Amino acid sequence: MATSDLVQGQEQGAIGTRARVINDFSINVATVNGSGSQSANSVLLKSIFGMGVPVSGKNLFPSNIAGLPTWYTIRASKDGYVARKRTAEVLVALNPDTAKQDTLALPPGGVAIYDEFLDLKQYRDDVIFYAVPFDKITIAICPEPKLRKLVRNMVYVGAVAQLLSIDLGVVEGGLRKQFAKKQKVFDLNFGAVKAGFEYAAEKLTKQDPYVIERMDRTAGKIIIDGNAAAGMGAVFAGVTVVAWYPITPSTSLIEATTDLMKKFRVTPEGKATFAVVQAEDELAAIGMVLGAGWAGARSMTSTSGPGISLMAEFAGLGYYAEIPGVIFDVQRTGPSTGMPTRTAQADLLSVAFLSHGDTKHVVLLPGSVKECFELGYAAFDLAERLQTPVFVLSDLDLGMNNWMSEPFEYPATPLDRGKVLTAEDLDRLGKFARYRDVDGDGIGWRTLPGTQHPKAAYFTRGSGHNDAAEYTEKPDEYVAVMERLARKFENARKLVPGPVTVKDGSSKIGFLAYGSTDFALRESLDQIEKELAKSVDYMRIRAYPFAREIHDFVASHERVYVVEQNRDAQLASLLKLDLPAGQVTKLRSILHYNGLPLDARTITEEFAAQEGL
Amino acid sequence: MAIATPTPKVNHIGLPVLEYRGGKTTLCAGCGHNSISERIIDAMWEMGVEPERVMKMSGIGCSSKSPAYFMSRSHSFNGVHGRMPAISTGAILANHTMTTIGISGDGDTASIGMGQFVHLLRRNLPMIYIIENNGVYGLTKGQFSATADLGSRLKTGVVNDLPAIDTCALAIQLGATFVGRSFSGDKKQLLSMLKAAIAHKGTVMLDVISPCVTFNDHEGSTKSYKFMQDNDEPINEVDFVASFDDIEVDYDSGQVYEVEMHDGSNLRLRKLLEDYDPTDKANAVRTLMEAHDNDEILTGVFYIDTEKPTFIDLLNVVEEPLATLPEALTRPPKSALDGLMASLQ
Numbered sequence: 001m002a003t004s005d006l007v008q009g010q011e012q013g014a015i016g017t018r019a020r021v022i023n024d025f026s027i028n029v030a031t032v033n034g035s036g037s038q039s040a041n042s043v044l045l046k047s048i049f050g051m052g053v054p055v056s057g058k059n060l061f062p063s064n065i066a067g068l069p070t071w072y073t074i075r076a077s078k079d080g081y082v083a084r085k086r087t088a089e090v091l092v093a094l095n096p097d098t099a100k101q102d103t104l105a106l107p108p109g110g111v112a113i114y115d116e117f118l119d120l121k122q123y124r125d126d127v128i129f130y131a132v133p134f135d136k137i138t139i140a141i142c143p144e145p146k147l148r149k150l151v152r153n154m155v156y157v158g159a160v161a162q163l164l165s166i167d168l169g170v171v172e173g174g175l176r177k178q179f180a181k182k183q184k185v186f187d188l189n190f191g192a193v194k195a196g197f198e199y200a201a202e203k204l205t206k207q208d209p210y211v212i213e214r215m216d217r218t219a220g221k222i223i224i225d226g227n228a229a230a231g232m233g234a235v236f237a238g239v240t241v242v243a244w245y246p247i248t249p250s251t252s253l254i255e256a257t258t259d260l261m262k263k264f265r266v267t268p269e270g271k272a273t274f275a276v277v278q279a280e281d282e283l284a285a286i287g288m289v290l291g292a293g294w295a296g297a298r299s300m301t302s303t304s305g306p307g308i309s310l311m312a313e314f315a316g317l318g319y320y321a322e323i324p325g326v327i328f329d330v331q332r333t334g335p336s337t338g339m340p341t342r343t344a345q346a347d348l349l350s351v352a353f354l355s356h357g358d359t360k361h362v363v364l365l366p367g368s369v370k371e372c373f374e375l376g377y378a379a380f381d382l383a384e385r386l387q388t389p390v391f392v393l394s395d396l397d398l399g400m401n402n403w404m405s406e407p408f409e410y411p412a413t414p415l416d417r418g419k420v421l422t423a424e425d426l427d428r429l430g431k432f433a434r435y436r437d438v439d440g441d442g443i444g445w446r447t448l449p450g451t452q453h454p455k456a457a458y459f460t461r462g463s464g465h466n467d468a469a470e471y472t473e474k475p476d477e478y479v480a481v482m483e484r485l486a487r488k489f490e491n492a493r494k495l496v497p498g499p500v501t502v503k504d505g506s507s508k509i510g511f512l513a514y515g516s517t518d519f520a521l522r523e524s525l526d527q528i529e530k531e532l533a534k535s536v537d538y539m540r541i542r543a544y545p546f547a548r549e550i551h552d553f554v555a556s557h558e559r560v561y562v563v564e565q566n567r568d569a570q571l572a573s574l575l576k577l578d579l580p581a582g583q584v585t586k587l588r589s590i591l592h593y594n595g596l597p598l599d600a601r602t603i604t605e606e607f608a609a610q611e612g613l
Numbered sequence: 614m615a616i617a618t619p620t621p622k623v624n625h626i627g628l629p630v631l632e633y634r635g636g637k638t639t640l641c642a643g644c645g646h647n648s649i650s651e652r653i654i655d656a657m658w659e660m661g662v663e664p665e666r667v668m669k670m671s672g673i674g675c676s677s678k679s680p681a682y683f684m685s686r687s688h689s690f691n692g693v694h695g696r697m698p699a700i701s702t703g704a705i706l707a708n709h710t711m712t713t714i715g716i717s718g719d720g721d722t723a724s725i726g727m728g729q730f731v732h733l734l735r736r737n738l739p740m741i742y743i744i745e746n747n748g749v750y751g752l753t754k755g756q757f758s759a760t761a762d763l764g765s766r767l768k769t770g771v772v773n774d775l776p777a778i779d780t781c782a783l784a785i786q787l788g789a790t791f792v793g794r795s796f797s798g799d800k801k802q803l804l805s806m807l808k809a810a811i812a813h814k815g816t817v818m819l820d821v822i823s824p825c826v827t828f829n830d831h832e833g834s835t836k837s838y839k840f841m842q843d844n845d846e847p848i849n850e851v852d853f854v855a856s857f858d859d860i861e862v863d864y865d866s867g868q869v870y871e872v873e874m875h876d877g878s879n880l881r882l883r884k885l886l887e888d889y890d891p892t893d894k895a896n897a898v899r900t901l902m903e904a905h906d907n908d909e910i911l912t913g914v915f916y917i918d919t920e921k922p923t924f925i926d927l928l929n930v931v932e933e934p935l936a937t938l939p940e941a942l943t944r945p946p947k948s949a950l951d952g953l954m955a956s957l958q
Contacts, residue, residue: 222957236950238943240935241706243699260953264945271931273942275706280732284699287692287729291703294690295668295711296936298943299703317693407954410947415940448936449668449688450708454632456665459681461691471681 021089021209023053023078027160028088030095030102031153034066037094040153041072043174043193044160045402048076049223050170052215056082056519057402058597063248063340069098076212082403083520084597090164090210092156093118094134103127111208113159128208132159132199141195142188151192158196163204164212168197222407226398229369230328231256232408233376234300235264238415239326241299242276243288248340249396250302250330257300282307286314289325290389293318294460296420296448298380302328305347306337308354315389316355317462319485322435322444324383324390324418328376331395333595342595343396345515346566351391352544352574358482362492363391363544365514367500369403375497375542377411384418386492387443395565397597398516419445423453434458434469435481442488489545496543499550503538509611510557511538512550514571516597517563523600524607531604532613536561541571546578554583561607563590565598625661625857633658635683645797645823646676646745650683652800653714653743656807657684660855668704668713672697672726675752676718676745676823695726698733701740702924708934709925712811713740719760720750723778727759730780734787734816736924741810741817742789744780745797747825748836755828760820766833780820782901785894785916790815792897793851793914796841797823802912805851809914812855812874815923822910841910848900848913849891850883872917882914891917 027044031037038059045057053076062068073088075081087107093099093114100123103112108126116131138152161171171193179186231253234242242261244254258276265273279285285301292299303311308329318325329351333344351363362382366375375392383390419439421432426447432455435444444467447456458469466477467484502518503525513521518540528534539553554560554575562572569589576584590606592598607613621629633654638647657667664686671677673694680689692700697715705713722730722744733742748761757765760780761773784792791813795803803821810817822841824830830837835844849870856877870891872880882891890896897916904911931938 220958222954224957232950232953236944238938238940240938240943241703243703260945264949265943267931267942270929272929273931273935273938275928275930275935277702277706277928279699280728283696284702284729284732287696287699288703288706290692291690291700291705292707292936293703294700295704295707296934297703297707299707313693314696407958408950410950411944415944447688448708449704450666450711450934450936452665454665454686457686457688459689459691462693463691 019209020211022211022213023076023215025090025210026073026075026085026088027090027092028102029072029074029092029156030098031070031072032095032097033061033064033068033070035153036150037070037072037153039178040157041074042402043154043171043178044157045074046174046223047157047161047166047171048074048212049218049404050174051166051212052218053078053212054080054082054217054404056404058084058397059401060596061341069095078215078217080217081523081600083523084599086599086601092160093120094156109208111210113156113163130159130163130200130204132156132196137195137199138192141191147188151188154189154192155196158193158198159200159204161193162197162200163206164210166212168194218404220407221404223402223404224369225252225400225402226366226369226372226394227253227330227400228256229372229408230366230376230392230394230399232260233373234326234380235260236411237298237377237380239298239300239380240274241288241292241297242274242301243279243285243292243299244277244301245279245282245285245303245307247282247304247307249332249400250304250307250328252400253302253328253330282310283314286311286325286327289327290314290318290323293323293325293383298384300326300328300380302330304330304332305334308347308351312355315361316357316359318389319355319359319361320357321460321462322387323460324387326379326383326390326392328392328394330399331393333593339595341396343516343597344566344593344595345393345395345517345564346570346593348393348566348570349568349573351393360489361389361391362386362496363393364497365393365542365544366398367515367518367540367542369398369405370408371542372398373408378497381416382495385416385443385495386488387418387446388488393515395516419443421445421447421451421456423451423456426451426453426455431455433467435465435467435484437467437484437487441491442484443491493545493547496545496547498547499542499553500540502540503536505535505537507535507537508558509534509536510553510560511536511563512541512553512560512571512575513538513563514541517565520598520600521563521603524603527600527604528607532608534611534613544574546575550575551579551583554579554586557586559588560586561588561590563603565592567591567593624658626663628658630654630658632686633664633684635685636681638679638682640675640678640682641827643826644675645747645821645825646679647682648797648800649743649745649803649821649823650679652803652807654683655804656811660808660811661857662712662811666710666712668711670697670701670704670713670715672717672721674718674721674750676716677721679716679745695721695724696729697721698726698729702733702736702738705738705740705925706928707936709739709930710934715740715742717742717744719744719746719748719758723759723780731783731787734784734789734818737788737790737815737921739815739923739925741819744818744820745823746780746820746836747823747829748834749825749829751825751828762835765835768828768831777905779901779905780818781915782898784816784818785897788816789818790918790921791817791914792916794820794822794912796845796912797821798838798841799845799912802847802851805853806914808853808855809851809874809878809880812853812876812878813919814875815918815921835910844908844910846904846909846911848886848889848911848915850885851914852881852883854879854881872919875919880914880917885913891915
């Protein structure tokens with residue numbers, strides 16, 4: 001049964017009298033940032049995963065290092081729904097500053113597991129409370145005062161595990177994996193888990209309906225965040241030059257890339273087959289990417305909105321001088337600094353047209369961690385094939401949160417290094433013109449610096465040039481290059497990843513979306529079908545320029561809802577620029593932009609309202 | 614009867630100087646930048662650098678156009694304003710086996726490009742960085758740049774009331790390992806410095822005063838031909854002996870500072886300023902600061918360090934260019950991915 005937040009609330013009866021809720025609820029762990037709760041949260045998430053229950057985790061954190069509230073929500077869903085839910089039924093209250101508001105946010109019949117000194121019972125009488133003396137338990141098992149802050153978090157894992165019937169053995173297995181090579185650390189942490197577990201078993205009486213029961217829906221699956229997946233994609237694309245500037249939420253993408261490079265990309269002689277440079281700013285980062293791409297390396301950077309803005313001038317150079325490079329944009333809210341630790345899909349328009357003049361870019365839109373990996377490596381092939389910067393748009397929700405996934409598959413095809421002439425080619429040809437469209441696909445042939453041939457060199461410039469790469473201010477020569485670039489972009493429609501038809505029946509109503517919106521939308525479509533008795537179609541877009549199938553999808557529906565996470569309907573706007581005039585009025589928008597990951601209920605309610613249901 | 618044509622003189626790799634020429638200049642007649650292009654051609658030819666092994670980089674401005682006017686057989690990248698350091702860094706990371714020469718101007722470096730310039734210096738990126746310094750923005754018709762001296766005057770009568778940035782002092786302080794200043798009109802000094810620059814491993818920063826005949830060559834300018842002829846104070850006489858030159862020169866070791874370069878060639882700096890030691894950073898900066906106070910334009914090699922590791926050394930990359938590594942070396946095998954997937958289950 002696809003329980004929605006609403007339906008779930010309605011089902012809940014008086015405490016103690018209703019049926020158990022199995023594998024279908026959320027846990028909200030409220031802590032203070034900097035308290036080291038992350039590994040405890042991760043252990044709890046992986047324990048539910050270890051029970052075979054589909055699970056997802058979301059870290060809602062402040063733009064701060066220590067002292068501000070942080071919430072981590074874990075959703076267990078037997079139906080495999082992994083989007084955020086508006087309400088969490090189980091609260092673990094460890095932050096005194098937010099304990100009251102967190103308790104008030106619980107649904108009737110919810111559960112609060114709390115630090116005993118907080119005295120939360122005064123706020124609600126329709127919630128089940130379990131008080132745990134975290135400090136007393138921690139002091140008893142951890143003689144070293146300095147470590148208590150960290151160990152304390154593991155006590156809650158043990159208590160929650162016991163209350164929700166999670167096997168202690170599964171928690172132990174997860175912990176062992178996490179602290180694989182550190183027996184002492186494992187002992188200390190598992191000691192804390194056990195102490196919490198034993199306390200709950202001895203002192204707490206289960207009164208709430210929420211339980212985790214073994215399932216078999218996670219066998220063979222992996223858990224990974226989108227940034228780690230994208231970094232892995234880059235490494236398996238054979239990236240060699242990485243230039244970046246630290247920015248939330250993209251930093252962990254580079255860290256993942258670097259870690260893997262150190263592991264897999266060092267020769268037996270101890271030499272690196274890669275270079276990672278922390279640049280002075282994003283202007284320099286993209287400049288290095290283009291310099292490296294020009295000289296023939298597979299190069300990348302990763303950033304977020306403010307960095308994208310800084311990269312604008314160089315992006316235009318990359319487009320016009322036709323230089324490959326891959327730019328990951330892990331989107332966060334804007335405008336300006338916005339809310340740096342909150343998610344959004346609000347960079348699409350600025351990225352698609354990043355820079356002045358007539359500039360447009362190829363943009364890939366991964367919709368899962370698996371696609372962060374797959375489109376992550378495909379971006380490098382496309383950049384070199386099309387000789388242009390390729391952007392990969394992820395977001396904070398997809399990038400920084402843990403997601404369940406099928407294991408990634410090894411790339412089936414060798415690297416596509418694009419059209420590069422060697423000295424032998426030049427011997428055969430006698431000469432070449434860098435920007436001449438000899439193949440009719442809008443893509444010229446290039447040479448790399450260091451090619452040992454007197455005719456290999458050409459002059460790369462962002463100023464007006466003709467097809468022989470010579471400076472020009474002649475109208476016809478300028479137009480010829482611009483038109484060829486437009487043809488190349490048109491050709492890219494066929495080369496970029498096509499859309500995924502998630503549902504295509506005979507409905508008059510269609511949905512279009514991209515990226516992390518997919519998680520909530522899939523759940524919403526089930527709600528729409530079950531609660532509103534409407535069957536609708538859904539196509540997920542995976543790249544700009546838009547493949548022709550997307551035009552066909554719009555053409556074959558009476559109205560099409562475009563769901564996205566920004567205020568200005570950026571995907572819908574981009575579609576309107578691309579669709580035949582007659583199709584444009586079919587588009588409607590469902591928008592979400594409060595910084596929280598999108599939830600299914602928001603879509604369902606907005607759809608019902610617009611449809612007058 | 615056939616008329617015998619003289620065989621053109623070739624360098625030690627067998628190329629005539631013609632093979633080092635570029636396109637016809639579009640800069641103003643008499644522009645200092647053209648003389649610098651000529652010296653680059655001479656230096657590259659005399660040093661026997663293969664043109665195909667050179668990358669020419671530049672930003673935006675009159676100076677940055679000049680890579681089009683020398684060495685057409687070399688790949689060239691004329692990027693965006695002030696961003697030549699970043700593009701060069703990327704290109705060198707991709708292929709560190711190349712000789713890289715970047716041409717910038719005083720606006721391109723000391724104003725819009727300052728952020729990237731200082732970080733290039735910090736990294737000791739192996740390249741030759743030339744500032745063609747005329748103290749004005751030429752392409753936008755003669756505004757002061759940040760290297761214009763305090764009190765110098767534009768044609769329009771506007772007097773510069775801000776202090777000049779001394780890019781040499783900055784470069785010495787921040788980590789460039791070969792720093793000097795020359796004058797486009799001093800053929801001998803500039804040629805010797807360029808040849809030594811080619812032999813150096815690390816960042817070479819040469820500030821070359823290069824008068825703008827159109828906007829800054831008048832009375833009251835401190836970057837004019839006349840001013841430089843009157844005020845150029847070389848601190849040393851620069852002499853370069855390439856590793857392939859078999860020349861024995863007698864000299865008084867007390868009067869000459871000799872530097873053995875990375876490639877086995879020799880840089881000989883005859884001391885004109887008493888006891889000037891070009892390996893003493895603090896003294897070099899102090900000397901430059903004092904010269905400013907005395908309204909002197911010092912030229913010569915101010916600082917050299919042949920030992921400091923370059924950015925490429927620090928990155929510990931493989932010998933061959935990263936750009937052309939085979940897939941077998943850059944894409945980890947399937948077993949690597951399988952292992953990662955197992956660890957995530």
